[in-house]
Each structure stands twice: as C-alpha cells, then as structure tokens.
Amino acid sequence: MGQLCAKCAQLLYDLVLSVRTFSSNLVQDVKECLTQIRDCSCLKQMKAEDRQLYKPTLREEVIAQEFLQHIERAV
16 A cells, blocks of 8 residues: 555544544533533532442442543543
8 A cells, every 4th residue: 555645644634633632522521511410509409328329349430540541541
C-alpha cells in the first residue's frame, strides 16, 4: 500500500482531531451531568442509608476507576 496524498492525510488528521474533541466533550458532558444529579436537592432530601441502594464491591470500584482512567488517557 502506498502513501496517502496530502489531501487524504489532511482529511485523516482532521478526522482524528474531531474524534478526540468529541471524546473529550463526551467525557466532560457525562461528568457535568453526574455532578448536577449528585447536587440536586431531590437526593439531599433522602437519608444517606435510603440513598445507598447498592454498595459496589472493591473489585467493581477498582474496575470502574481503571475504566475512567482509560477514558481520560484516550482523550
């Protein structure tokens, strides 16, 4: 397979930038959404023990943290 022409190389470069921007924006939007849900007054009205419906295992917490780190490194 030969080398890409300048036009195709630029298109590919622009695509990569678009995907990175999209990924970065998506992660930021998810974080903002979860922060707003966490800070909503409807959750603050419940007692702490009522709000804790499911307690994740240590392994689940580790996996979730690794997943978030993987997403942040990819962006």
